[in-house]
Amino acid sequence: MAENFGFTNSKRVSRILSATAEPAPVRIALIALTLWFLALFLVLPLIAVFAEALRSGWRLYLAALVDSDARAAIRLTLLTAAIAVPINIVFGISAAWAIVKFEFRGKNLLMTLIDLPFAVSPVIAGMVFVLLLGVHEPAGAWLAAHGIRVIFAAPGIVLATMFVTFPFVARELMPVMQALGAEEEEAALVLGASGWQTFWRVTLPNVKWGVLYGAILCNARAMGEFGAVSVVSGHIRGLTNTMPLYVEVLYNDYQFAAAFAVASLLALLALVTLVLKRLLGRGESPEATHTEVESFQREAA
Amino acid sequence: MSIEIRGIRKTFGSFVALDNVDLDIRTGELVALLGMSGSGKTTLLRIIAGLEVPDTGTVRFHGENTTERSVRGRGVGFVFQHYALFRHMTVFENVAFGLRVRPRGARLSEAEIGGRVRHLLKLVQLDFLAHRHPSQLSGGQRQRVALARALAVEPKVLLLDEPFGALDAKVRMELRRWLRGLHDQLHVTSVFVTHDQEEALELADRVVVLNEGRIEQVGTAEEVYHHPASPFVYNFLGNVNLFHGRLEGGKVFIGDTALEVQETHEHAHPDANPELQRALVYMRPHNLEIDFQPNGRNHFPAKVKYINPAGPQVKVELMTDWGDRVHAEIAHERYRELGLKIDDEVYVWPRENKLFVYQI
Amino acid sequence: MAAARRSVIPGFGLTMGFTLTYLSLIVLIPLSTLFIKTATISPAQFWATISSPRVIAAFELSLSASFAGAAINAVFGLVVAWSLVRYEFPGKQLIDALVDLPFALPTSVAGITLTTLYAENGWIGSWLTPLGLKVTYAPLGIIVALTFIGLPFVVRTIEPVLQDLDAELEEAAATLGAGRIQTFARVIAPTLAPAMLTGFVLAFARGLGEYGSVVFISGNLPFKTEIVPLLIMSKLEQFDYAGATAIAVVMLVLSFTLFFTINTLQRVSALRLAP
Numbered sequence: 001m002a003e004n005f006g007f008t009n010s011k012r013v014s015r016i017l018s019a020t021a022e023p024a025p026v027r028i029a030l031i032a033l034t035l036w037f038l039a040l041f042l043v044l045p046l047i048a049v050f051a052e053a054l055r056s057g058w059r060l061y062l063a064a065l066v067d068s069d070a071r072a073a074i075r076l077t078l079l080t081a082a083i084a085v086p087i088n089i090v091f092g093i094s095a096a097w098a099i100v101k102f103e104f105r106g107k108n109l110l111m112t113l114i115d116l117p118f119a120v121s122p123v124i125a126g127m128v129f130v131l132l133l134g135v136h137e138p139a140g141a142w143l144a145a146h147g148i149r150v151i152f153a154a155p156g157i158v159l160a161t162m163f164v165t166f167p168f169v170a171r172e173l174m175p176v177m178q179a180l181g182a183e184e185e186e187a188a189l190v191l192g193a194s195g196w197q198t199f200w201r202v203t204l205p206n207v208k209w210g211v212l213y214g215a216i217l218c219n220a221r222a223m224g225e226f227g228a229v230s231v232v233s234g235h236i237r238g239l240t241n242t243m244p245l246y247v248e249v250l251y252n253d254y255q256f257a258a259a260f261a262v263a264s265l266l267a268l269l270a271l272v273t274l275v276l277k278r279l280l281g282r283g284e285s286p287e288a289t290h291t292e293v294e295s296f297q298r299e300a301a
Numbered sequence: 302m303s304i305e306i307r308g309i310r311k312t313f314g315s316f317v318a319l320d321n322v323d324l325d326i327r328t329g330e331l332v333a334l335l336g337m338s339g340s341g342k343t344t345l346l347r348i349i350a351g352l353e354v355p356d357t358g359t360v361r362f363h364g365e366n367t368t369e370r371s372v373r374g375r376g377v378g379f380v381f382q383h384y385a386l387f388r389h390m391t392v393f394e395n396v397a398f399g400l401r402v403r404p405r406g407a408r409l410s411e412a413e414i415g416g417r418v419r420h421l422l423k424l425v426q427l428d429f430l431a432h433r434h435p436s437q438l439s440g441g442q443r444q445r446v447a448l449a450r451a452l453a454v455e456p457k458v459l460l461l462d463e464p465f466g467a468l469d470a471k472v473r474m475e476l477r478r479w480l481r482g483l484h485d486q487l488h489v490t491s492v493f494v495t496h497d498q499e500e501a502l503e504l505a506d507r508v509v510v511l512n513e514g515r516i517e518q519v520g521t522a523e524e525v526y527h528h529p530a531s532p533f534v535y536n537f538l539g540n541v542n543l544f545h546g547r548l549e550g551g552k553v554f555i556g557d558t559a560l561e562v563q564e565t566h567e568h569a570h571p572d573a574n575p576e577l578q579r580a581l582v583y584m585r586p587h588n589l590e591i592d593f594q595p596n597g598r599n600h601f602p603a604k605v606k607y608i609n610p611a612g613p614q615v616k617v618e619l620m621t622d623w624g625d626r627v628h629a630e631i632a633h634e635r636y637r638e639l640g641l642k643i644d645d646e647v648y649v650w651p652r653e654n655k656l657f658v659y660q661i
Numbered sequence: 662m663a664a665a666r667r668s669v670i671p672g673f674g675l676t677m678g679f680t681l682t683y684l685s686l687i688v689l690i691p692l693s694t695l696f697i698k699t700a701t702i703s704p705a706q707f708w709a710t711i712s713s714p715r716v717i718a719a720f721e722l723s724l725s726a727s728f729a730g731a732a733i734n735a736v737f738g739l740v741v742a743w744s745l746v747r748y749e750f751p752g753k754q755l756i757d758a759l760v761d762l763p764f765a766l767p768t769s770v771a772g773i774t775l776t777t778l779y780a781e782n783g784w785i786g787s788w789l790t791p792l793g794l795k796v797t798y799a800p801l802g803i804i805v806a807l808t809f810i811g812l813p814f815v816v817r818t819i820e821p822v823l824q825d826l827d828a829e830l831e832e833a834a835a836t837l838g839a840g841r842i843q844t845f846a847r848v849i850a851p852t853l854a855p856a857m858l859t860g861f862v863l864a865f866a867r868g869l870g871e872y873g874s875v876v877f878i879s880g881n882l883p884f885k886t887e888i889v890p891l892l893i894m895s896k897l898e899q900f901d902y903a904g905a906t907a908i909a910v911v912m913l914v915l916s917f918t919l920f921f922t923i924n925t926l927q928r929v930s931a932l933r934l935a936p
Contacts, residue, residue, distance in 0.1 A: 022841055023841075031748055038760070040785070042756075042759050042812070044785065045775060045809070048774050048784065087683075091679070091683050094679045095676070101670050102670070102677075113689070114684065119916045119917055121913075123894055124890075124913060127695070127906075127909055128694050129691055130902075131906070132691050132694040159687070163687055182670060183383065184386075186352055187379065188387075188398065189373060189669065190372055191402065191451075191453075192402055192454060194402070224765070226768045226872070247769045247770060247773060248773075266766070266767045267766060270770075277758070278758045353669070354669075371669075372669055
């Protein structure tokens with residue numbers, strides 16, 4: 001009985017284990033090490049956020065959240081995500097379509113360029129927008145003359161967020177579209193559908209889970225981005241602070257409980273993201289594999 | 302709707318898929334494009350459909366040049382090898398699709414669409430599955446939905462890409478006969494692609510044999526089988542024994558054996574050098590006779606090596622004097638008559654002189 | 662399937678056009694601004710900035726701390742991935758989902774939480790102080806933060822490779838008389854090596870550029886606990902744009918080099934799913 005502790009039920013793994021098992025002490029040691037490491041680095045911090053947030057009691061916790069600056073920060077965070085995520089979804093679909101359905105030279109280069117924001121440090125990501133659109137730069141001065149403030153204002157925050165969340169949806173969709181192939185679209189075209197009809201009626205329903213998954217990742221990053229937004233925001237209380245920035249402001253002001261209160265909202269967002277990731281991560285490929293398995297069973301019968 | 306194909310050439314990078322192909326398909330015909338993978342048959346089908354654009358050449362539907370026309374405007378029905386059914390739609394919605402995406406002016410009312418879809422589903426005997434999804438259907442059922450979907454838009458030409466390739470043997474045979482019946486009922490010009498020569502010979506009015514991007518022969522099943530124009534066609538359609546021999550004065554010499562050859566069965570490769578007298582000799586297993594006595598004219602000696610009596614005919618494998626294996630198929634009665642055993646020494650000859658000699 | 666594909670499935674012009682336009686506006690033009698700005702700095706000034714002791718100290722710290730964090734993650738990431746793929750234990754599904762927490766959690770939240778945990782009177786810090794280990798406002802804290810940030814990279818890169826390992830290979834080794842450790846060293850490890858390397862480089866690259874989770878726990882003491890992103894931030898706050906640009910360019914070149922290394926690694930070991 002004790003020998004069976006720590007083994008998965010799946011047939012494939014039990015094949016390995018029946019023929020080539022690690023001794024029980026080794027297994028238990030590895031599991032223990034895993035749990036200890038993850039508890040130290042993941043579980044403890046997660047618990048700490050909420051513990052610190054509620055350290056001074058529920059009333060102060062809620063007060064911190066309804067504070068006007070806090071509400072402004074929440075509004076700005078939501079606004080930023082509401083702009084950045086949909087636009088990046090449209091981009092992601094467009095890029096995945098262009099890359100997967102057609103052959104052209106420079107495809108690898110394009111894919112690499114799309115991944116570039118992942119390679120850039122957040123501070124630099126924010127910085128390049130300051131260099132481009134700061135009031136001392138030609139473009140920025142022109143915009144300022146027309147009454148448009150980008151840097152140290154909300155538009156700059158939105159732009160920087162769009163930069164750092166740029167690749168998420170595209171990267172999710174490309175393998176999904178690749179796996180689906182082009183046959184259904186070809187069939188639709190032969191049956192007389194236009195390009196748009198084909199896209200709306202055939203492609204989109206098939207990729208919707210991929211889009212949703214990418215959108216969730218994109219949103220988590222959009223709402224949680226700190227470094228890039230920190231550079232472009234100017235930290236003006238009540239005006240240009242997103243929630244992650246506001247956490248910093250409160251912390252630097254020694255208002256620890258309030259800082260953790262806002263942080264706890266962000267941690268909740270992270271947890272929701274993780275849950276959705278898990279739910280949707282299972283939802284997409286099994287649908288495809290399910291069909292394959294079913295068809296195999298039917299044909300064999 | 303007749304189809305006229307002239308001078309089609311298609312390359313993919315350095316690979317030549319089709320090399321100067323000409324073909325005429327008559328209205329109402331059921332034509333098979335037969336060949337191995339890489340022979341260009343699927344490419345040709347897709348070019349007719351408009352899913353590929355040829356490098357050079359033209360495609361005409363009833364005299365009208367459609368080479369440049371987009372796939373939408375061609376009025377063809379296409380049945381994909383793996384069905385390409387819309388997985389998120391029901392059977393009904395799949396079949397209705399082509400009717401629902403028509404521009405507003407040309408679109409039928411939902412009621413009319415419904416009527417037509419139900420009629421088609423009844424035609425393919427799937428009306429009871431109208432509200433299922435493709436994942437709930439068997440392969441054969443999906444194939445029929447794909448067919449109904451293609452027929453819904455009343456195409457002038459019906460194109461099928463290896464329609465039965467993904468199904469198992471029994472289902473395949475049933476669907477074959479059913480498709481032929483459907484064609485006889487509807488009379489739509491149809492072209493289908495297959496690598497299964499039995500399927501092509503059984504179903505098609507005419508067979509187009511393709512090899513490496515070129516048409517080897519076009520003809521009825523009878524013509525291509527009994528009067529093959531080239532060794533490839535001979536080899537591809539049906540089983541064959543192949544020997545190397547020397548052609549001299551109306552006879553072909555294989556080893557010490559001399560066999561008479563009828564002129565009508567003698568062919569030559571365009572680059573053949575007659576002085577070298579080299580030739581390939583083909584015989585079909587079921588055209589071979591076996592006996593313990595020579596027949597006096599065209600026989601050659603051989604030794605029985607292997608007997609497989611399971612099947613409609615008895616398969617006998619023999620070894621000739623000159624070192625080649627010969628496969629023969631004889632009727633069960635004949636086998637019992639002879640009482641053949643392994644290591645028996647016998648004589649073999651082609652019935653009615655049915656040999657095919659190809660000078661190289 | 663070259664040009665033909667393009668003309669049959671519609672939308673190439675539209676999607677490529679939008680893709681390239683958006684890419685240029687949001688990514689390419691802003692990034693190129695950095696290099697354009699660099700051109701306005703004289704080489705002498707550039708070199709002076711880069712070679713100043715404070716900057717060099719910051720690079721040394723960033724590189725070594727990222728390396729340490731990535732190394733810790735390589736070792737423990739392997740253990741974690743192994744346990745998650747091969748063993749059953751209570752709470753496994755929960756733990757598996759939690760591995761992605763550093764991806765999902767905003768970095769400033771991580772930053773303040775880690776600082777509070779490892780402070781002298783924090784939950785963990787109170788254990789370490791008697792041992793003489795100072796974490797907050799010390800390089801050790803930076804390593805802790807970077808380990809947190811890089812944790813999912815190694816685990817998630819190794820997991821699929823482990824899952825796809827052919828059971829028959831291990832069985833064959835066993836029938837040939839190999840012990841478990843030998844099987845691991847000779848059969849399993851070579852297959853895992855590319856994934857581990859990729860995960861390591863990913864964690865390393867991420868650690869180099871990390872800002873939010875480090876800025877709180879490090880204290881930003883120049884020469885002691887100032888990593889490069891923090892240094893850039895300082896320069897920006899002092900409006901020393903030229904200085905910030907110079908440092909940023911070096912950082913960016915370093916990041917891109919790592920990025921292309923990762924891409925090549927992934928392509929070579931066929932870990933990439935995209936076409």
